[in-house]
Amino acid sequence: MEVDRRAFFATLGSAAVVSRLPDEEKAEALEHYMTDLLDQQTTTNELVVRRGAGDLFGAPGASGSGTPRPLRKLEPMPEKPTLLDFFKYRFAPATHVLQSATDALRKGEKEELVLACLMHDVVLNLIKVDHGWWGAQMIEPYVSEKVSWAIRHHQALRFYPDSSVGYEYPELYTRIFGKDYVPEPYIKKTYDYARNHKWYMEARMITVHDLYAFQPDMKVSMDPFVDIIGRHFKQPKEGLGFDGSPTAHMWRSMIFPDHPL
Ligand SMILES: [Fe+2]
């Protein structure tokens, strides 16, 4: 097996660190390195990261090209992180959700719906597959049932038009999913259920404001949402991730995305 010496040493750290390592440790590191290399060479998976992985974990771009995006450097988070800290240190620039919440605010939606728009896709930082369910679950302990219900169901609703509110199947999905894409049975079933639910419009309006939230020149800021978060998001005093809630581990995974286990 060919081993690129420079690439190998780069995995160990700076030249100063490498020079201090005992030979035995270097040998062991080399063995690990070669095992990994061998695994990579014997699998035919072209993707380095699966498409369902979240942005903080090197998710490929939304276009479906499969090419992982460069990972950005992450700052450590405050000891008792608030939702605003997550927006600042982990979700930023969060342009899409900020645009969608801004659109909702401008069009006079109720505060809870504005919050739902603001939160509807933030879980994409953690995981992409089934993001409606994951996203709803993650914030469930901290918001009203209506807000998490809306987020859970927007995932299925976005594939089905509703002319009463001007929602058509987005062109973007044709690009991502292909033009002959038929939603899976569980999505159809969820849509049928949500369509007849008393909160249908809450989830539907997330998909509507979603459409106005991919605009390269729309300026957004967190400021208009600070008070809305204060009124409708129950910030735990121990900090998100450390309050022992059933979803604290999801927040922690975003605080410490580099923990190996
Ligand atoms: Fe979404």
Ligand SMILES: [Fe+2]
């Ligand atoms: Fe969205």
